[in-house]
Amino acid sequence: MSRFRKEGGKKTPKINTASLPDIIFMLLFFFMVTTVMRETTLYVRTALPSATEIEQLERRSLVSFIYIGEPIQSHIFGTEPRIQLYDSFASVEDIASFIEAERQATAEAERPLMTTSLRVDRDAQMGIVTDVKQELRMVNALRVNYSTMRGEVAGMR
Amino acid sequence: MARMTPEINAGSMADIAFLLLIFFLVTTTMDVDTGINRMLPPPIDPNAPEPPPVRERNVFVVLVDAQDRLLVEGEPGNINTLRERAKEFLLNEDRAPNLPDFEERNIELLGDVEVSRGVISLQNDRGTSYEMYIAVQNELAAAVREIRDDVSQQYFGRNFRDLRDEDQVQAIRQKVPMAISEAEPKDVGG
Numbered sequence: 001m002s003r004f005r006k007e008g009g010k011k012t013p014k015i016n017t018a019s020l021p022d023i024i025f026m027l028l029f030f031f032m033v034t035t036v037m038r039e040t041t042l043y044v045r046t047a048l049p050s051a052t053e054i055e056q057l058e059r060r061s062l063v064s065f066i067y068i069g070e071p072i073q074s075h076i077f078g079t080e081p082r083i084q085l086y087d088s089f090a091s092v093e094d095i096a097s098f099i100e101a102e103r104q105a106t107a108e109a110e111r112p113l114m115t116t117s118l119r120v121d122r123d124a125q126m127g128i129v130t131d132v133k134q135e136l137r138m139v140n141a142l143r144v145n146y147s148t149m150r151g152e153v154a155g156m157r
Numbered sequence: 158m159a160r161m162t163p164e165i166n167a168g169s170m171a172d173i174a175f176l177l178l179i180f181f182l183v184t185t186t187m188d189v190d191t192g193i194n195r196m197l198p199p200p201i202d203p204n205a206p207e208p209p210p211v212r213e214r215n216v217f218v219v220l221v222d223a224q225d226r227l228l229v230e231g232e233p234g235n236i237n238t239l240r241e242r243a244k245e246f247l248l249n250e251d252r253a254p255n256l257p258d259f260e261e262r263n264i265e266l267l268g269d270v271e272v273s274r275g276v277i278s279l280q281n282d283r284g285t286s287y288e289m290y291i292a293v294q295n296e297l298a299a300a301v302r303e304i305r306d307d308v309s310q311q312y313f314g315r316n317f318r319d320l321r322d323e324d325q326v327q328a329i330r331q332k333v334p335m336a337i338s339e340a341e342p343k344d345v346g347g
Contacts, residue, residue, distance in 0.1 A: 017168075017171070020171045021170040021171045021174050024171055024174035024175055024178055025174050027178055028174055028177050028178045028181065031178065031181035031182060031185055032181055034185065035181055035184060035185045049287065049288045049291040049292070051192075051193055051291055051292070051294075051295040052295060052299065053193060053295050053298040053299050053302055054191040054192055054193060055191065055192070055193070055194050056190070056191050057190035057191065057192065060190070063190070115194075117190060117192065118192075120287050121287065122286070122287055122288040122291075123286065123287070123288070124286075124287045125283065125284050125285065125286060125287065126281050126282065126283055126284070126285040126286070126287060126290055127283030127284065129287060129290075130281075130283060133197060133339070136197060137197050137198065137199065137200045138200055140199070140200065141197075142196050142197040142198075142199060143194070143196060143197075144194075144195050144196075144197055145190075145192040145193065145194050145195070146192050146193045146195065146291055146294065147190060147191070147192040148191065148192050148193060148291060148295075149191070150191060153236075153291065153292040153295045153296070154288045154289065154291075154292050
């Protein structure tokens with residue numbers, strides 16, 4: 001009758017875990033490659049607005065970031081929106097030298113492709129943004145990207 | 158008898174890998190940087206001659222005041238209808254005399270076509286909230302994108318975003334320019 005049944009066939013066979021490290025390593029490499037480490041510590045709060053007509057920023061090395069928003073440590077720095085360049089607060093006058101420094105760090109052939117990404121808090125007012133935009137025009141950094149999240153815009157039904 | 162090399166116990170390898178994996182999982186920020194791309198107008202040369210005035214029918218004024226209220230062509234407007242208004246202005250399908258006129262141009266791949274001379278002028282106050290400003294920018298960009306999609310469908314049978322040929326992209330860009338101008342800053346009050 002049951003000629004093919006082995007003795008002790010009721011025991012569940014042990015799962016071979018030898019390839020488990022390989023699978024985990026594969027996942028690990030995926031995350032290592034996709035990870036973008038933050039280079040700057042944010043001192044201002046930038047809750048980005050959302051929009052639908054968005055494009056992706058390519059070539060991160062050609063993008064300079066300007067952060068505008070209410071300081072996170074508002075008990076020290078107040079609630080008035082401030083500009084942050086690199087790792088510190090800055091004023092509107094610093095933007096020209098900031099752009100110049102970013103230009104110097106870029107190969108000459110790629111300078112026309114440089115973009116300035118404005119990461120502005122959604123509760124900020126346009127006054128400070130307009131000042132920054134005027135300053136960017138003065139130094140001919142005309143390509144800007146208003147950083148937004150993907151999603152429906154405010155005020156729409 | 159040859160001495161057998163003892164097998165290395167690889168059982169803890171998975172644990173080590175897990176540890177690293179969890180570290181990267183936690184530190185990863187998956188945010189891709191997205192946003193609305195715009196070109197700022199070049200700085201004004203004080204010695205340059207005055208540019209020729211743009212005719213009133215060719216300008217679509219969108220004004221956002223300090224209370225985030227919209228004023229579209231001198232009348233109170235609404236963000237929900239802004240996209241349609243802008244499309245109506247740029248397309249001017251009935252060739253109405255108060256909406257923009259057209260310029261005959263020869264564009265490669267498209268042949269002789271009419272290009273609208275209409276320009277959308279976006280003005281804001283210093284007190285306008287950034288969120289509202291982005292919302293308006295988004296609606297205006299959407300209007301241009303929808304027109305581009307229509308033209309692109311008509312000529313090439315696919316949406317503008319799906320065009321792979323750079324020449325086709327350039328052709329559509331010339332036919333439907335992104336005619337949104339960010340005005341010189343001024344205090345509109347309100």
